[in-house]
Amino acid sequence: MHESMEILEQPALSAPLFRCRGLGYQYPNGPQALDHIDLDIAAGDRLALVGQNGSGKTTLIKLLCGLLSPAAGQLLYNGRPLEGDHLERNRLKIGLLFQDPDDQLFGHTLIEDVAFGPRNQGLNAERAETVARQALMKVSLAEKAYQEPHHLSFGQKKRAALAGLLAMQPDVLLLDEPTANLDPNQEQVFLDLLQNFKGTLICISHDLIFLYELCDRAVVLDCGRIQHDYTVRHLVAQPSALRSHGLDFSFRLVVTADSDSAPSTSAPSCAPLAPNPAAQPDLVDLRQFSYRYPDGTLALDGIDLTMVEGERIAMVGENGAGKTTLLACLLGLRQGHGQFHFRGKPVTRGQRHGLWRQVGLVFQDCADQLFCPTVAEEVSFGLHQLGLPDAEIDRRLVQSLERVHLSGFEQRVPLHMSGGERKRLALACVLAMQPRLLILDEPTAGLDPQGEELLLSILKDLEGTLLIVSHDMFFVRELTCRTIVLHQGRILEDMPTHSFLQDRRLGNLNGLAYSFRQRGSDAIRLLQHEHEYLHEHHHVHGHPHAAADQDHPHAHGHVHRHRYFHSHPGQEQPHEHAPRRIHPQEMHDHGDDAEKP
Amino acid sequence: MTDITIIHKPLWQLFKIFVPAVALLWAAAAWLRRRAYQRSTPGEEPDWSIPPLPQAGAVSLLHRWDVRVKIITILSYSFMIAALRHPAPAVAAIIVSLLVVAVAKTPPAKVLLRLLAISGFLGMFLVVMPLSIPDRSGDTVLIFNGWSWLGFNLRGLQLAATIAAKAVAITLLMEPLIATAPLPVTLYGLARLGAPDLIGQMVLLSYRYLHVFRHEARRMSAGMQVRGFRKRSNLQTLRAVANFLGMLFVRSFERTERVFDAMRARGHRGRFPEPAPLHLRGTDLILMAAWLAVGVMLISYDRFGY
Numbered sequence: 001m002h003e004s005m006e007i008l009e010q011p012a013l014s015a016p017l018f019r020c021r022g023l024g025y026q027y028p029n030g031p032q033a034l035d036h037i038d039l040d041i042a043a044g045d046r047l048a049l050v051g052q053n054g055s056g057k058t059t060l061i062k063l064l065c066g067l068l069s070p071a072a073g074q075l076l077y078n079g080r081p082l083e084g085d086h087l088e089r090n091r092l093k094i095g096l097l098f099q100d101p102d103d104q105l106f107g108h109t110l111i112e113d114v115a116f117g118p119r120n121q122g123l124n125a126e127r128a129e130t131v132a133r134q135a136l137m138k139v140s141l142a143e144k145a146y147q148e149p150h151h152l153s154f155g156q157k158k159r160a161a162l163a164g165l166l167a168m169q170p171d172v173l174l175l176d177e178p179t180a181n182l183d184p185n186q187e188q189v190f191l192d193l194l195q196n197f198k199g200t201l202i203c204i205s206h207d208l209i210f211l212y213e214l215c216d217r218a219v220v221l222d223c224g225r226i227q228h229d230y231t232v233r234h235l236v237a238q239p240s241a242l243r244s245h246g247l248d249f250s251f252r253l254v255v256t257a258d259s260d261s262a263p264s265t266s267a268p269s270c271a272p273l274a275p276n277p278a279a280q281p282d283l284v285d286l287r288q289f290s291y292r293y294p295d296g297t298l299a300l301d302g303i304d305l306t307m308v309e310g311e312r313i314a315m316v317g318e319n320g321a322g323k324t325t326l327l328a329c330l331l332g333l334r335q336g337h338g339q340f341h342f343r344g345k346p347v348t349r350g351q352r353h354g355l356w357r358q359v360g361l362v363f364q365d366c367a368d369q370l371f372c373p374t375v376a377e378e379v380s381f382g383l384h385q386l387g388l389p390d391a392e393i394d395r396r397l398v399q400s401l402e403r404v405h406l407s408g409f410e411q412r413v414p415l416h417m418s419g420g421e422r423k424r425l426a427l428a429c430v431l432a433m434q435p436r437l438l439i440l441d442e443p444t445a446g447l448d449p450q451g452e453e454l455l456l457s458i459l460k461d462l463e464g465t466l467l468i469v470s471h472d473m474f475f476v477r478e479l480t481c482r483t484i485v486l487h488q489g490r491i492l493e494d495m496p497t498h499s500f501l502q503d504r505r506l507g508n509l510n511g512l513a514y515s516f517r518q519r520g521s522d523a524i525r526l527l528q529h530e531h532e533y534l535h536e537h538h539h540v541h542g543h544p545h546a547a548a549d550q551d552h553p554h555a556h557g558h559v560h561r562h563r564y565f566h567s568h569p570g571q572e573q574p575h576e577h578a579p580r581r582i583h584p585q586e587m588h589d590h591g592d593d594a595e596k597p
Numbered sequence: 598m599t600d601i602t603i604i605h606k607p608l609w610q611l612f613k614i615f616v617p618a619v620a621l622l623w624a625a626a627a628w629l630r631r632r633a634y635q636r637s638t639p640g641e642e643p644d645w646s647i648p649p650l651p652q653a654g655a656v657s658l659l660h661r662w663d664v665r666v667k668i669i670t671i672l673s674y675s676f677m678i679a680a681l682r683h684p685a686p687a688v689a690a691i692i693v694s695l696l697v698v699a700v701a702k703t704p705p706a707k708v709l710l711r712l713l714a715i716s717g718f719l720g721m722f723l724v725v726m727p728l729s730i731p732d733r734s735g736d737t738v739l740i741f742n743g744w745s746w747l748g749f750n751l752r753g754l755q756l757a758a759t760i761a762a763k764a765v766a767i768t769l770l771m772e773p774l775i776a777t778a779p780l781p782v783t784l785y786g787l788a789r790l791g792a793p794d795l796i797g798q799m800v801l802l803s804y805r806y807l808h809v810f811r812h813e814a815r816r817m818s819a820g821m822q823v824r825g826f827r828k829r830s831n832l833q834t835l836r837a838v839a840n841f842l843g844m845l846f847v848r849s850f851e852r853t854e855r856v857f858d859a860m861r862a863r864g865h866r867g868r869f870p871e872p873a874p875l876h877l878r879g880t881d882l883i884l885m886a887a888w889l890a891v892g893v894m895l896i897s898y899d900r901f902g903y
Contacts, residue, residue: 062858065862067858067861091862091864092863094862095863098855098859100855102806102809102852103856103859104856104859106805106806106856106860107805108779108780108781108801108804108805109779110645112781112872115870116860116863116865116869116870119870120864120866120870121864125871125872125873125874128870142646143645143646144645145645145646145647146645146646146647147645148805149805150805150808150809164863165863168863168864328819331823333819333822333823356822356824356825359823360823361823363816363820365816367848368813368816368819368820369817369824370820370844371817371820371821371837371840371844373840381826382825384833385824385826385827386825415844415847429824430824433824433825
């Protein structure tokens, strides 16, 4: 039904900036990353490159900036093959923003790094420094010009990396996951910066709401091939097409931080926990707990926090609020001051080293906790540390892999698995140890929508006490009943999650304001219920004729867009458009048809 | 061996000598560490919008010195110090180095941290060398509790003290050498003196990514700890550590490739842009001559003053 839209929405390209014909690439001893790519990109295009992890998106942008050479086919830039001198000349006009800013900030100081590109463009030191300062000013980092990159926060690093590209005044910007691991405030800053960029923009992201705000055109890659090429509006409007490529993020549209909509029907049951007749002690009890770094910085101050067994809690706060430090204390990695009881027993300096038996953590970057050569060894690692017998280890191995949908992966190499699989493996490693308290640090970081949805379903099925540290308000809402707001090392609020989500004040304070997400989600929700559709049909109405100076109604055929409003009876189920067709006059752009009889 | 003077001491004398000395060293190291960290922690965020080392209006003589001449002078002078044989000239070298530190106006905390870094090694020298040096004619050896295998040779102590003094004198000069110009300028100067470009670039990138790799290693180590890993003397620990190092290497290697890609994408063709033009002036050479003359005087004192 929707195939016809692709014909309509493909941009008319007179002289494409990039022209790919039969483009292919295969990594040495690796799979075919790209296969027969035909793609034209015009100057000024704002193109979203989407697809599941491993679909070939990063390979394609590396080809587009000349870091890789095509193994097959042809890649033209401004009408000439992107190779040799043409590549050397034009590489400086094509900026590539890497996902991890540390890969890109190799300079000794920020200004030196930003000036690196302009110096390579032939500018002298003074001129390059001036250009670099201007670029840093654009990203609001002028006051950090002489700071070393490793002293910056992640968001600042990301903006500094972008400044390094903007200083080169590129014609094309290639962006690989520009908002990955950014908090919503930083996302908004980044969105504003990119929206102000006037050149051609090609952006890889799993965040379709962000792409909806930024891009006009969407190219869907799947297994190294282009599956669709149409507008972002059409991409996001079709949940079924999104689903078929593992990109369906519609489950996220239910809620945003400021949403006034009804609570999600799939949110956890938040009935008060039944009082324990045996007066079982709290799982975690912190009283006037504080932590000070060796350099004297006070990271946590006067924390009073109680967690009851079975609770599902979210911890939110801006970057630097003290969330990670508090987690480290809960895990026994850091020793704070004040009272800390775990299951009624005081956690002293000596006992904190035993907390790992009862508290499990899934790291934000799961690569930090995966280091074994096989999946089986990875899961068994913690079980061996627990001193369990082999039979029990085998049983838990099978059970935990099954819970995270990784059965049969036992002999796979974790390093070679996709981001979503690795995240689930990290979860399996922790689940196998059967912790009383499971902590997830930014569980959705780096996952594609399919991976997110799968993780969400797994987490929903988990029993036990759950603590989620996240900027992702959707996951917070779907998985937790109570939210703790951390701000500058203190607990600012401890409230029911639904109350927190409706509290605009807290959202703004903690960098969780979701203005563009709210706007984007609302628009996409509307689009998904408003299909635009192209077909040829006949009308009876009047319009001026050039041949005769008169206006009269008559039937004629032409092709134009119709808009249908309807409700969906269910995913993939048939539904009827015709009875409620809306035919606004302003959509009848007759153009050349005016001459038709 | 007949000329060796042996002095017998009861065992408690050993403790009387060592315990206060070790305690003093330990306390000094702890104090230095605390002081150095306190000093190195900025009270207020500095203004990073201006260069922390203003090359234009340099803060000291060493900041204004041409980096090439500075490298040649300090390295040559360091070799001269290394050639000293007696404790008195070595102590004099420490005084000269302290003078240089004062003139260079380098942060004392940074200098203390450098001293702290070598203190363990020097402490070991001071303890091990008197006990292990072969006895020679004219030596004085302390024997405790009649245990002849526990001979404490005073010549060994003097030798260890001389080495320690030379090491301290040279270490004190490292901060004036490295911290009085931005690292890229120092490495550029080194390259202009004939050191391969690649070495300079590798040092520069290593310095930048040392922090990144250290943070990665810390996070991975925490990832192992929260799953119960504790270092023990068994095969399991060896395997875990090997896996950890292997994974760290793989991640570092992958990052290296990405960094290289990022550099190429921004027009890198194998050579970093020149950080700043270098100008050799007459005063640079005069300063070099004066400093090296001090070195020659120290060697003369060492060779002919005894």
